[in-house]
Amino acid sequence: MRIKKGLTGFIVGALMLGLLAGCVGKNETNGGDNGGGAAAGKVKLTMWGAVPPENGPQEVVDTWNAEHPDIQVEYVRFVNDDDGNLKLDTALSTGQNVDLYVNYTLTNLDKRIKGGTALDLGEFTDYNIDEKMGEDAASWKVDGKYYGMPTKKNAAFFALNMKALDQAGLSVPTAWTWDEAREYALKLKSAGFKYGLVQHTASYVDPLDSVLVKNGYVKADGTSNLDDPLVTKWLETLNGMMKEDATTPPLGEQLTSKMPVENMFLGGESAMINIGEWLIRSSNNMTEFPRDWKIAFAPVPRLAAQEADMVKSGGLGDFIAINSKSKNKEAAWEFLKWYADGGMMPMAAGGRLPSSNAVDQQTAIDHLLGDYADSYDKESLEFVLYGDKTPTFVRSIAQEVIDLRAQEYEKFFLDNQTAEVTVQNMVKRHNDWLKQNQ
Amino acid sequence: MHKSWMKRQSRLGYLFIGPNMIGVLLFFIIPAVYSFYLMFTDYKFMSPETHFVGLDNIRRMMNDDLFGVALRNTFVFLLAVPVSMGLAFIVAVALNKSVYWQKTLRALYFMPYITSGVAIAFVWMLLFQPTSGPINGFLRGIGIANPPGWLSTTEWSMYAIDIIWIWFMLGYNMIIYLAALQEIPEELVEAARIDGARPWQTIRHVIWPLVSPTTFLLLITGLIMTIKNFGIIQAITQGGPGNSTTVLSLFIYQNAFRYYEMGYAAAISWALFAIIMIFTVLQWIGQKRWVHY
Numbered sequence: 001m002r003i004k005k006g007l008t009g010f011i012v013g014a015l016m017l018g019l020l021a022g023c024v025g026k027n028e029t030n031g032g033d034n035g036g037g038a039a040a041g042k043v044k045l046t047m048w049g050a051v052p053p054e055n056g057p058q059e060v061v062d063t064w065n066a067e068h069p070d071i072q073v074e075y076v077r078f079v080n081d082d083d084g085n086l087k088l089d090t091a092l093s094t095g096q097n098v099d100l101y102v103n104y105t106l107t108n109l110d111k112r113i114k115g116g117t118a119l120d121l122g123e124f125t126d127y128n129i130d131e132k133m134g135e136d137a138a139s140w141k142v143d144g145k146y147y148g149m150p151t152k153k154n155a156a157f158f159a160l161n162m163k164a165l166d167q168a169g170l171s172v173p174t175a176w177t178w179d180e181a182r183e184y185a186l187k188l189k190s191a192g193f194k195y196g197l198v199q200h201t202a203s204y205v206d207p208l209d210s211v212l213v214k215n216g217y218v219k220a221d222g223t224s225n226l227d228d229p230l231v232t233k234w235l236e237t238l239n240g241m242m243k244e245d246a247t248t249p250p251l252g253e254q255l256t257s258k259m260p261v262e263n264m265f266l267g268g269e270s271a272m273i274n275i276g277e278w279l280i281r282s283s284n285n286m287t288e289f290p291r292d293w294k295i296a297f298a299p300v301p302r303l304a305a306q307e308a309d310m311v312k313s314g315g316l317g318d319f320i321a322i323n324s325k326s327k328n329k330e331a332a333w334e335f336l337k338w339y340a341d342g343g344m345m346p347m348a349a350g351g352r353l354p355s356s357n358a359v360d361q362q363t364a365i366d367h368l369l370g371d372y373a374d375s376y377d378k379e380s381l382e383f384v385l386y387g388d389k390t391p392t393f394v395r396s397i398a399q400e401v402i403d404l405r406a407q408e409y410e411k412f413f414l415d416n417q418t419a420e421v422t423v424q425n426m427v428k429r430h431n432d433w434l435k436q437n438q
Numbered sequence: 439m440h441k442s443w444m445k446r447q448s449r450l451g452y453l454f455i456g457p458n459m460i461g462v463l464l465f466f467i468i469p470a471v472y473s474f475y476l477m478f479t480d481y482k483f484m485s486p487e488t489h490f491v492g493l494d495n496i497r498r499m500m501n502d503d504l505f506g507v508a509l510r511n512t513f514v515f516l517l518a519v520p521v522s523m524g525l526a527f528i529v530a531v532a533l534n535k536s537v538y539w540q541k542t543l544r545a546l547y548f549m550p551y552i553t554s555g556v557a558i559a560f561v562w563m564l565l566f567q568p569t570s571g572p573i574n575g576f577l578r579g580i581g582i583a584n585p586p587g588w589l590s591t592t593e594w595s596m597y598a599i600d601i602i603w604i605w606f607m608l609g610y611n612m613i614i615y616l617a618a619l620q621e622i623p624e625e626l627v628e629a630a631r632i633d634g635a636r637p638w639q640t641i642r643h644v645i646w647p648l649v650s651p652t653t654f655l656l657l658i659t660g661l662i663m664t665i666k667n668f669g670i671i672q673a674i675t676q677g678g679p680g681n682s683t684t685v686l687s688l689f690i691y692q693n694a695f696r697y698y699e700m701g702y703a704a705a706i707s708w709a710l711f712a713i714i715m716i717f718t719v720l721q722w723i724g725q726k727r728w729v730h731y
Contacts, residue, residue: 082695082696086695089484089698092484093483093484111483111484111698112484114486115484115485116486117484250590251679252568252587252589252590252679253567253569253587253590255590255675255678255679256566256567256589256590256595256674256675256678256679257563257567257590398697399696399697400697403692403696406678407678407680407681408680410592410678410679410680411592411679411680414590414591414592414679414680416592416680429503436498
């Protein structure tokens with residue numbers, strides 16, 4: 001009896017202690033966030049981003065922390081996929097420590113603004129985003145306001161095997177159509193490549209969005225515009241390249257084997273790749289991907305006949321928002337300005353070129369290319385990064401629409417349905433979605 | 439005196455199950471009830487406003503072509519359960535007798551079950567590679583000129599997933615069957631043999647009925663486990679190509695955690711729950727016909 005009584009008491013006591021400890025612990029962390037930190041004259045900021053710390057962010061925050069003992073920044077990495085974004089959104093909506101966070105798509109940003117977790121930067125008047133970042137920044141405006149700051153210059157391009165181009169007597173294009181690109185792919189394939197062109201899945205639908213940004217995703221009467229004739233043109237061009245020419249891998253095979261397209265291009269299996277600035281991360285890695293040829297760059301081809309009708313994927317990226325629930329908004333703002341105006345430079349080596357005009361172009365390119373500047377065709381690189389004045393867009397449509405489009409065109413490329421049916425299905429599903437989300 | 443002792447005893451009992459019950463309440467019962475409520479709202483994660491929308495989500499589900507596709511894919515996925523059990527039974531019977539490498543073989547068959555799902559996914563993706571993968575290499579070798587494209591075609595992708603799943607569950611089913619076989623009294627098999635039963639007849643009329651409770655258990659748990667599973671599909675195809683491998687559980691995951699459509703996802707979850715419920719009840723009714731305890 002006595003023992004049992006003692007045991008009960010012990011367990012109850014242990015539980016109570018646990019609860020108390022929990023409370024105390026919580027109080028302590030809370031204190032550390034606001035009052036306690038301020039008392040010590042120190043502010044602690046947490047920044048969430050998707051780039052692995054070792055690829056630049058750690059160096060960025062280390063530099064800042066060394067210069068600013070009063071404001072210490074900690075970098076937290078989330079993976080930029082569904083699960084990772086969910087983790088960030090959960091942290092934001094449950095009030096965990098997030099002071100600054102990076103948005104990689106307008107779609108995600110939109111949700112976060114609606115959830116009331118992005119601060120309207122209009123309250124700070126000492127930095128003009130439009131002036132600093134140029135006119136491309138405006139595509140990140142939501143309802144005419146900046147809920148964050150775009151910090152990086154996006155670049156979508158075709159990277160080309162310069163040696164192969166020279167041997168085939170082809171020039172580096174500065175503006176071209178998909179028909180021309182298809183010709184290039186054929187000629188290069190016959191010069192001994194397995195494929196003329198491989199595409200990164202992130203860049204795959206850029207040509208479609210180019211068309212639809214220009215001509216509208218939705219018609220004037222509010223119905224889907226996914227039946228734009230150029231959508232069919234895209235489907236048929238790529239399908240021809242996959243099946244008639246065999247100059248590009250069949251999509252089904254590429255998706256299900258998670259084809260490493262960067263390696264294929266750098267390894268000399270493919271002469272061209274449709275990709276973006278992150279290619280440099282791999283192409284600068286000469287130990288893993290040694291090559292004895294230069295990489296040249298060309299804009300992504302257009303589906304439209306007229307050059308004037310082209311709008312290209314690009315614009316700015318890495319849109320950093322300040323959590324509206326953050327207790328250290330001022331400090332976060334200070335850090336953000338510093339980051340955008342050159343603080344982010346260590347990340348250029350991974351392909352993240354600063355978009356602020358406070359940063360010198362040449363310095364940025366030097367950082368980007370590092371020790372291997374000689375292995376790139378500098379002229380064409382400068383052209384796709386800074387010289388090409390084609391207007392740009394940032395993809396802003398909902399994830400559902402991206403997915404439904406992909407599901408239908410995948411079925412087309414797998415010969416499950418004709419181009420005509422594919423377009424009809426896309427339109428039908430898009431219309432359903434539009435109705436659902438009025 | 440005795441009564442108060444009992445009382446204290448039961449209080450202590452509650453205290454012991456308390457932590458677990460709190461867990462069940464917090465992480466199972468409350469979320470389940472909450473999701474039932476969500477089914478009737480247009481709740482979107484991160485969105486500030488939530489409205490009561492009545493049966494809109496259920497109506498939407500009924501009109502959603504994708505729901506139909508997911509339902510059909512789910513049933514194709516479920517085919518893996520009986521097939522895997524059948525194979526497991528054969529393997530278990532074979533490995534129950536003393537054969538060479540018995541222990542090694544048992545371990546080998548069980549290996550997939552204890553391997554990480556993502557690792558499995560990548561290995562199978564390589565094996566199923568349509569042009570240079572070993573499976574199609576083998577098929578071409580035995581004279582099949584146009585082997586299926588497996589994961590890269592919409593016709594075959596769901597069956598390819600089935601094959602992976604059969605292989606994955608085989609080890610588990612086999613171990614449970616082995617345990618059941620060990621329980622069978624030697625005399626019964628002996629008696630059958632003396633009566634002149636051939637091995638096949640012994641298996642058919644003696645062993646199979648005797649392990650039927652195990653078959654029943656594996657069938658119910660297997661169907662539930664399969665119908666709920668989406669991890670392996672998420673890792674391999676993410677529901678593609680097209681939407682040929684989108685099963686219901688993956689469809690829920692996409693709506694909830696990709697599109698943040700929590701209300702709609704809750705409605706589909708309850709539809710899935712209803713399906714599992716019906717399956718299970720039907721089996722409980724059906725078991726009287728073929729399960730011998």
